[in-house]
Amino acid sequence: MSTDERRGSLRRVLRRLTATEAEIEAQELRRESAEHGGVPARQCCRGQVVAVSGRLRTVVYTPRTNQPTLEADLYDGSDVVTLVWLGRRHIAGIEPGRHLTARGRVAIRGDRKVIYNPYYELEPPK
Template sequence: MTAGRGEGYWRRLVRRFTSDDEQLDADELSRRAEESGCRKASECCSGERAAVLGRLRSVALHPSTATPTLEAELFDGTEGVTLIWLGRRRIPGIEPGRHLRAWGRISERDGHKVLYNPYYELQTSG
């Protein structure tokens, strides 16, 4: 084992014992997204096409007189991206805690990153 690899191992081990569960979870989500080839949400800019991978934190229906929308917050360990499906009240499999990969063109709404009508793939959580 080289000194660099050993140092990385010990650094990760110390971090695992000194970090809180929320930070460890965020690190794992970020690592998984990076390994999948997806972009980190924190690195995505408005107007570019991007694929993000993470866990749905929340899902909410916003009914309106004109067009209902289903909105979900996807968190990848670095930042959240709001997924918005226009004209949808429910999508099977889109529920809090579910892992998914979503892609499309990044937009901004009220200073937050948004994907409108994104393409998506449901993922296994393991």
Template sequence: MATKGDSRWRRLVRKLTSDVEELDADDLSQKAEASGAQRACDCRSGEEVTVLGRLRTVELSPKDATATLEAELFDGTEGVTLVWLGRRRIPGIEPGRTVKAKGRIAVRDGHKVLYNPYYELQTAT
């Protein structure tokens, strides 16, 4: 029978033996779950979802192309591409920022996408 002390010991050993990226992914996943968001790996095409994660990349469309802004959101389980059509820039949408996004999941080239999602910039905690 495991005691409370055993559980703490196991968590400490895991933190000491895991790499930083794995720990960061676990932390992101826990924050997303605590906020009531779905895990990206559990989202299916056609579902209305809320996801929370950190923006890994933000890509602006060239001036001579149709205006789009794309950002990859990672929640610790999987990435979701956020695409805003008709926008070249959105203040606050930048790599490293934590965002909660809501919309209907689609699949484009095998990757999960939210088009024109409602979003909330999260404060650092």
């Protein structure tokens, strides 16, 4: 092993030891997202059709007078994409902590990335 390789290994070990739990979790989610073929959420642009993979942070039913929505924040370790199902009150398996891959066209609502009525695949529980 060369000197540069040893230094690189030492840097990785030190970074892992000094990283916060949130940083380690984000790194793990980015790795898992890449394994499932997901585009990093921070790279998603308006109008782009993407597949994003990550963990659901929150799931909220929003009753509205004209059309109810189910909204879920998907975090992949780089950014959050909000998944919105129009006209839905509940979807089996869509719950906080669940891993999934969602596909659809990215829209921007306010300052948030949103995918309306995404196609999705639930990952098996760990």
